Amino acid sequence: MKLLRRKEGPSLDDRLTALLEAARLAEGRLPQELVAQAREVSERAGERRSLSVDHTVAALAGATGSGKSSLFNALAGRDLAAVGVTRPTTSTAQAALWDGEGAGALLTWLDVPHRHEVEAEGDLPGLVLLDLPDHDSIELTHRLEVDRLVELVDLLVWVVDPQKYADAALHERYLRPLSRHSEVMVVVLNQIDRLSATQAERCLADLRRLLEEDGLAGVPVLGASARTGKGLPELRGLLEERVSRHRSWAERLSADVSTAAARLSAAGDEAVSVGTPDGARLTRALSEAAGVPLVVDAVAKAHTHRAVAATGWPMTRWMRKFRPDPLRRLGIGSGARGEIVGRTSVPQPSAVQKARMETAIRDVGDAAARDLPEPWAAAVRHAARSHDDDLAGALDRVVATKSAGAARRPRWWAVIGGLQWMVFAATVLGAVWLSVLFVLTYLRLPDPPLPTVVEVPWPTVLLIGGAVAGVLIALLSRIAAWAGGRRRARKVAKALREGVGEVGGRLVLGPVSEELDRYRSFTEALGVARS
Ligand SMILES: Nc1nc2c(ncn2[C@@H]2O[C@H](COP(=O)(O)OP(=O)(O)OP(=O)(O)O)[C@@H](O)[C@H]2O)c(=O)[nH]1
Ligand SMILES: [Mg+2]
Secondary structure, three states, rough: OOOOOOOOOOOOHHHOOOOOHHHHHHHOOOHHHHHHHHHHHHHHHHHHHHOOOOOEEEEEEOOOOOOOHHHHHHHHHHOOOOOOOOOOOOOOOOEEEOOOOOOHHHHHHHOOEEEEOOOOOOOOOEEEEOOOOOOOOOOHHHHHHHHHHHOOEEEEEEOOOOOOOOOHHHHHHHOOOOOHHHHHHHEEEOOOHHHOHHHEEEHHHHHHHHHHHHHOOOEEEEEEOOOOOOHHHHHHHHHHHHHHHHHHHHHHHHHHHHHHHHHHHHOOOOOOHHHHOOOOOHHHHHHHHHHHHHHHHHHHHHHHHHHHHOOOOOHHHHHHOOOOOOOHHHOEEOOOOOOOOOOOOOOOOOHHHHHHHHHHHHHHHHHOOOOOOOHHHHHHHHHHHHHHHHHHHHHHHHHHHOOOOOOOOOHHHHHHHHHHHHHHHHHHHHHHHHHHHHHHHHHHOOOOOOOOOOOHHHHHHHHHHEEEEEEHHHHHHHHHHHHHHHHHHHHHHHHHHHHHHHHHHHHHHHHHHHHHHHHHHHHHHHHHHHH
């Protein structure tokens, strides 16, 4: 396990997991190509580490004629590869194995069928040396083979010659993108026998300067000659050191993870502190759009309306039935058996209310995205609007359910209603009694005995008293109903505010917070992957 751990910081395992997590979180937010690259790195790493880690795969890469095959032969001590005059010579990669036991699966994975066992000078046990075709080839297949293997090998030995070491193709296409791979890279200036000592010095210095510009300041640069053998002991020594450490594979994967993470983070990963978006304004705008003030007003009015219909003077009570019920007019209230009836018919929001709601939603997204880099900011802004289509329905359901309780009838209405009927009955009794007396007097018939209450005859008491009591009870009930309606409206307003707030939280603030969390997790994962 020591091999996998760097001096400090997370293990390669943890960094790979973090990279995969960052890729998952970036899905749909960052360019698909970057996400796919990160996944590939992680996949490749999993494959490489499951194969022999006792072997180190080093590849000789470079332009045609730089002397890759010549160096390959020189290191192997045998003429394994064809060294040609016609260019390009090498068309498929071949491998030389120093103690290749157990490297079969690794070579199958590399897809290099052409292999030679190097009989043991024994100085590089575990080395798998690849001679690659030319990276700048006129043959597409050569270039594809190089690109494929450059991604897979543990150690890259770039072979350049005095003519072409500054080629843009090499520096721009390969070296610069591999600027994090300096630990698993060596540059050999071959054919140094063609230069005088001072020329060689100047050439090496220029090469080092170019590598520095590529971001590869720490890379070992060796002068060598496959023809004379100059510099070969140094190259061999360097390879020996890498092979004996058995670490190049892990360093390669580590550099791959760093590169993929850096590419993901180029698209923005500044760690920003993000507050919870303020929902008060949003709730206000949503409430207006949902017609909450209208409904609250209707609750108060409907309460009075229904109270009057239930407790008013029976003579005038029936007239109420012809006046529309303010809540029912909005389609609010329970059906016959108390269930909530479908959609309400609260009027659709006006253009102004709609615009205000949209602005409030956009503002939530903008405020949350303010400190975020693109394209994450765009994702957050989009999250705020992601449930726009569900808002109207959800708000309507809130109005329908939260105001349904407003239809409940207080018990005192029935009691007063009954009392009103009794008082009314007394009034009618008084009226009938007086009418009978009137008829008897008219017909000159003897008056029946007339009971009195303190000199006032009973029928008169019943008629006048009943009428006065009825009107008085109606009046007092109306005052009570008005107060009750206000109380109920306040209660419904509070419930609606909470309901609308919940909808805003679920459909606007929630998705925004989720996206912010996603971004936070992304930056955390990238932080681990890069460290
Ligand atoms: N003077 C000199 N010539 C060399 C040296 N190394 C290779 N050559 C010659 O350069 C030519 C190309 O060598 P190769 O080894 O075939 O080059 P390569 O990089 O394998 O070329 P491709 O297979 O086409 O990519 C041959 O004629 C070699 O003899 C060297 O160190 N000094
Ligand atoms: Mg060759």
